[in-house]
Amino acid sequence: HAWEMAKASHVTIELDSKAVPLLEGALELAAQGMLTSGDKTNREYVGKDIEVADSIGKETRSLLFDPQTAGGMLISIPPERATDMLARLRENYSQAEVIGRVLERGACSITVR
Known part of the structure; x- marks a missing residue:
């Protein structure tokens, strides 16, 4: 989802791998x-078109690319609205998280740190 959004919008999306919610037991599997x-x-x-930091483990890399665990919904909103939106989402979706930010287009569409 993130790659398609970044590509279509001509931006780079920087993802925080530690903030991405994973399915319970996914790392172990x-x-x-x-x-x-x-x-x-x-x-x-x-x-x-994706740059992944060397510090990110093999299992986490795999899960970020795997369609079963890559998440169901991704929303991009202005940073100043993130706190309010996150609170509203968490009323029904406890795993809602801010997982990254949108930057001016860089060398690739996605960077993962």
Whole structure:
């Protein structure tokens, strides 16, 4: 979702890998090699347009690319509205988080730190 949004908007989205909510047990399953083929397919499709920090572990990388765990909804709003929107979302969606920010277009569409 983030890659499509960044590409269409001609911006770079910087994601905080530690802020991205993961499904319970997903990291443990990824460590055991339980991944879908979507991880590899998505990497091949957009991989050259995404920069992932070397400090991010293999399992987290895989989950960020995997379509089963890559999240269902992504909203981009101005920073000054984030606190209010997050509070409203959490009334019904406890896992709602601010996971990144939108920057002027850089060398790639997505950076993950």
